Amino acid sequence: MPILWLILIVSAIAAVGYFLGRSRALQSAGGDSRNLHSLPSFYGANVGLKTLIPAIGLLIFWLLVQPFFVNSQVSDMIPGTAVAEGSSRSLVMAEVRRTTAGLNSAVAQGQMTEGEARNPDTDVADITQRLKDAGQVVTSDITQPVLHAAQSYRVMNANGYRVMSIAIILVALAGAAFSWWQTHSEYRARNVVEQGVRVLLLAAASIAILTTVGIVLSLIFNTWEFFKLYPASDFFFGTTWAPSFSGRGGSSSLGILPLLWGTLYISIVALLVAVPIGLFTAIYLSEYASSRVRSIAKPMLEVLAGIPTIVYGLFALLTVGPLLLGVFGDDGFGWMKAGTAVMTAGLVMGIMLIPFVSSLSDDIINAVPQAMRDGSYGLGATQSETIRQVVLPAALPGIVGAILLAASRAIGETMIVVLGAGAAARLSLNPFEAMTTVTAKIVSQLTGDADFASPEALVAFALGMTLFILTLGLNIFALYIVRKYREQYE
């Protein structure tokens, strides 16, 4: 792994620089560290940081930019005639990359020499056969242009990485030499190092922004691509969801309404389970329970929140589904056809949300000032009357916020609905029928082997965009309500 080695080499230069800088500083102070502006270690750190940061920065920048550069160069090399009817340049490029990977690992395994892999005059059929013999995944027909492109792709990449390694080591050495030269007893090493560390801390904090930007950009770009292939009005107002699996020929109808309906329906069922149980639990635990009951019941319920969602998914599929089928299926009421249904997923999701609702509402109920309760008792109200007529109204905005947060969780939940809700998208009112949700369809559209350029795969990004906006809106609204409420008592 050359990049690993590169990082190690740069680190080694930095480490050597640390000691050289430190000793030069001490030397310039006549061996007495009291004559230095900063502690000796700061002079060392100054050299180390000035070696590491530019070099690593350049490495990251190079790694991000080089693929683009090589891609566009190689892509221009492919003649227009090599792009077959019904195919696209990006598909050909994918083939080029596959061939490149095949050549690379064939060379790495010693089944092909470097010269053979680079030889532009090799027979296409021969090299295809040899790649297949070497156990590489290649398409059956590597064409001459693809092979040429792959070969120059390899060469450009290899050259690029070689230049990169040299450049980075030079930058590291230059940084070390420059900062070593700077070092003398009057140099304000501490201020410089602390400023540098501060910038690093800021960079770490900015990753949160970068992540959000990454999410938004990746959603927007791919959604845009999707709407170029599929009309937006059909997506937002279509009432049928029937992707064609071939990806070609058959037209898909990709209406989001049945998915949104399934999502909402399951979330409503989940909230109908979670809100009463969670709320009453919170009320009992914060107003009635002795501290002993509280110290046992609260952590036990919170175990429910720590269980991974895949466990709930399996629980829905294999335990709750068959159980409900026994009661409401053909042997019982006859309302249910299969174990996977809105009811199954909603019930299990409700169980998952109980601790979420209860601990949030618990905090909010506890935040209601005791004076309000005392006032109510003083007027002769019983405890339950106080709770219903004083505490709950005071806590209501917070509780609504908690319920909205729970709803956003329910909408974004994936594994329970993937396993428990079924796969059929339909607009129906029967809670014992299978329905599907936005999240479940994102998984199923992106885990198949459809290529990324087809509307059937790209629709997942549009679904993701909808989901992101929906949950973000709910969260912001909920936090706004909670915050507004908090200001009243603090």
Added chain:
Amino acid sequence: MTDASMQSPETGRRATSLTAADARTRKRANAEKRFRAYGITAIATGLFFLIVLFSSILSQGIPAFTRTVVSVEFTLTPQEREEAEGTLFKTKAYSNLFVSALNKELAESGMNVDFDEEAIERLLGKVGGTIRTFYSENPDQLDTPVKFDLAASSRVDGYFKGRVSRDTIQDSRFLQKSDLDLVDALETAGIIKQSFNWPFITGADSGVDNPGGAGIGASVVGSFFMMLVVLALSLPIGVAASIYLEEFAPQNRFTDLIEVNISNLAAVPSIVFGILGLAVFIQFMHLPQSAPLVGGLVLTLMTLPTIIISTRASLKAVPPSIRDAALGVGASKMQAVFHHVLPLAAPGILTGTIIGLAQALGETAPLLLIGMVGFVARGYPEGFVAGFTEANSAMPAQIYTWASRADAGFYEKAWGGIIILLIFLLTMNIIAIILRRRFERRW
């Protein structure tokens, strides 16, 4: 007052007594009792769900840890081997040898059942191949008795665990009713028995038609490498970000922007992070698909908000007097934070990190999108670096893959996998609790 019948005609109110409750008081008292009962019922329901969940995990998952094996002692002489190697169907010759050995053992224990190789194949799969490979790898074992523990097929396993019974079985190429007679005979002879299922813990995923051979080991390794990436990235970045926000950030728009972003990211559905990983790391940066490295990167972005929130809480818990004292003796702000505040906050930070890691370990949805599905976990990675880049799965994704397969034999594996996953989570949480109990300081 004993006389409670004093009327007050002006108001027209009915007489009330302090000793006997009137209807309205009773109603209010009953409402109070009902209200309390609702609360108790709610808690009881929650706990009931918890118990049902755990009992179904345990009752359905524990059978995954035992397997049915047929252990036959078998001696192969060099002549027999040569003869077998000379025939056209080599593995068939070995199966014949096995069948005769089995027959002998059955006869020794006084059982008499008719069976043929096909029955053996239904019970044990391709025995001949296994035996042949064993002897070609260990030629020194010739002429000495060797004990073979051969795994029984998943239907036979199901027969012992109650999944398959004589009433429900249908003759198929997998198992026939008559085979069960043989199984019963083997059981009385003590040849077929239950043993601990090591291959489940150490093995890798198997094909769709072989639930018996599926193991979770490879995906545990995948999860391990992913957690290494998450730990190596999210701990330093999370701590650095929290230090900046808690100790250095000026009050301005940019700081507000960071704060809003962190709190929003904490609530973004995990599947959206999977979309991000797919678009940025795989489509855009061309990192290898299904690699634990990519999974680790996605989970890092997902757990960062959690770690930042808990780290900030523990930095905030260090009293300002510590900072003031450090500044007072001439430390710079940076030295005060790194030499004094950070070490004091370390236990809290570690606890938060472990809990964040536990959360990441159980996450499934984003992994499915970047291709870390169960069936790519076909073996252990070759070496440490390959562990990050080679296609692998993770525990929850492996469980999902098993749960979505048609063969019910995989369901047992899925429950068993959940037990292993929960053991890991439990261990991590216990470590976090111990750390908190042992090192937490109250100021």
